[in-house]
Amino acid sequence: MSATLLTSCATGAEQPEINIEETELASVYDGNWPLVEHVQLDIFQSMMARAQTMMISACMAEYGFDYETGQESTDPAPLHGLKYGVESVDVVSEFGYVSPSLIEDAKVTDGTNLTEDEELLLYGSETPSMDDLELGGGQFDPVTLGGMKIPAGGCITWASLQLEDENTPPGIGARTGEVDLPNRLIWEADDMFKADERVDDINEEWSVCMGESGYDYNSWEEPREGFERDINSSPSELEVNTAIADVNCKQDINMVGRLFAIEAGYQQYLLDENAAELDEYRTWMSDAIRRYEQIISTGGNGSSPLE
Secondary structure: OOOOEEEOOOOOOOOOOOEEEOOOOOOHHHOOOHHHHHHOHHHHHHHHHHHHHHHHHHHHHHOOOOOOOOOOOOOOOOOOOOOOOOOOHHHHHHHOOOOHHHHHHHHOOOOOOOOHHHHHHHHOOOOOOHHHOOOOOOOEOOOOEOOEOOEOOHHHHHHHHHOOOOOOOOOOOOOOOOOOHHHHHHHHHHHHHHOOHHHHHHHHHHHHHHHHOOOOOOOOHHHHHHOOOOOOOOOOHHHHHHHHHHHHHHHHOOHHHHHHHHHHHHHHHHHHHOHHHHHHHHHHHHHHHHHHHHHHHHOOOOOOOOO
């Protein structure tokens, strides 16, 4: 692992000066993202999704319907994904520029092939104003199902309300359209990252390397966009060879490690600037994770959409 100290040379009135340590990194999955790690955001979002799925299934079962989403994974999904493009020669040799995870996601049927009654129960007949809904539910749709009341907004909205409490911070849960603070800061760090001159310099190095391999691209994002296709189709020889050259050039210049170091540096800067508020989020999220674990382990929280 190298530790080259770099100072931000970005221009722009809003751009802070940051010092970072460059790191050898083969994949963004191997990096520790400061904002994500500080509040356990990846674990929180994964557990929330699993608990909500559990509550949706419990709600549908109250009316005699089976509902499965196909979401079986218990591992938290990396929030940043393949942020800087393809990274593995082995993967691109088989899949080209289509991520294997997208192929797997396409196999999951979530909310498809529903009967008319199942769709009504899942989504409700109308979208209610979240400001009018109380924690835990208790409000009903204007349309009934076989003479039975159904929750306002359907089982999806009811399940979301089961996951909230009176201390739920802004931007989390079913009752707000705001973006929560951790995610907002992640996006802000991304904007700072994109405005950093070093990102352009690294991209130029990659472009030169690709040119030496016989491929004319100005940005690492271009080849992925140029090979858009149906995810169930096989990649062409040209796509595979281009993707292999792409990965090799990234590895030759430690592109992933250098880009990660810059963006993680901005995340750390924003974490330090917003430490008190983020600590409050971390406390609530830790409590919420424990509540979600309880829901998942017991198959629900004992509530009924009919109450």
